[in-house]
Amino acid sequence: MNILIVEDNPMFKKIMVNSINAIKTQGTKLNIIVQNNGIEAFIFIKDYGRKIDLIFTDFHMPIMDGLDFARAYREYFEEPVMVGHSTPIIMMTCNHEEVNSIDNLDITHCFAKPIKLDILKKIVYSYYQEDDMSHSNNKMTHI
Numbered sequence: 001m002n003i004l005i006v007e008d009n010p011m012f013k014k015i016m017v018n019s020i021n022a023i024k025t026q027g028t029k030l031n032i033i034v035q036n037n038g039i040e041a042f043i044f045i046k047d048y049g050r051k052i053d054l055i056f057t058d059f060h061m062p063i064m065d066g067l068d069f070a071r072a073y074r075e076y077f078e079e080p081v082m083v084g085h086s087t088p089i090i091m092m093t094c095n096h097e098e099v100n101s102i103d104n105l106d107i108t109h110c111f112a113k114p115i116k117l118d119i120l121k122k123i124v125y126s127y128y129q130e131d132d133m134s135h136s137n138n139k140m141t142h143i
Contacts, residue, residue, distance in 0.1 A: 002033060003054045004045070004052045004057075005032065006038060006061070007036070007092075008036050008037055016034075016115075017034065038064030038068055040063075042069060056115075058091075059093035088109075088127055093112060
């Protein structure tokens with residue numbers, strides 16, 4: 001499973017990478033990719049070949065923020081018929097008031113930073129598929 005973290009803050013990058021590594025179970029294949037902002041992430045995905053299974057993105061970033069990145073990702077990399085089968089994009093924000101106010105169809109879920117380990121584990125493993133490493137049709141519930 002390829003997990004993309006789009007985050008401009010070095011401390012939160014480290015927290016996310018360490019947290020994902022901490023929730024790995026034996027035999028789990030989680031490839032973590034880190035980009036500094038939405039533009040870098042978009043270019044990386046375009047060059048990488050769209051094989052991203054799960055995206056965690058910061059809300060507020062310079063150059064291209066998380067909402068603009070999510071919108072660009074959906075428009076460029078996903079067909080309209082893929083609704084319900086699209087790549088999960090998890091928005092992260094330090095502003096706890098924004099968590100419930102973000103109502104955007106391009107975002108799968110929004111969480112306050114840092115994401116607690118038990119919630120992070122539920123997110124990652126609700127989309128993880130051991131057999132084919134493709135996008136999961138599972139939608140998270142009760143997180």
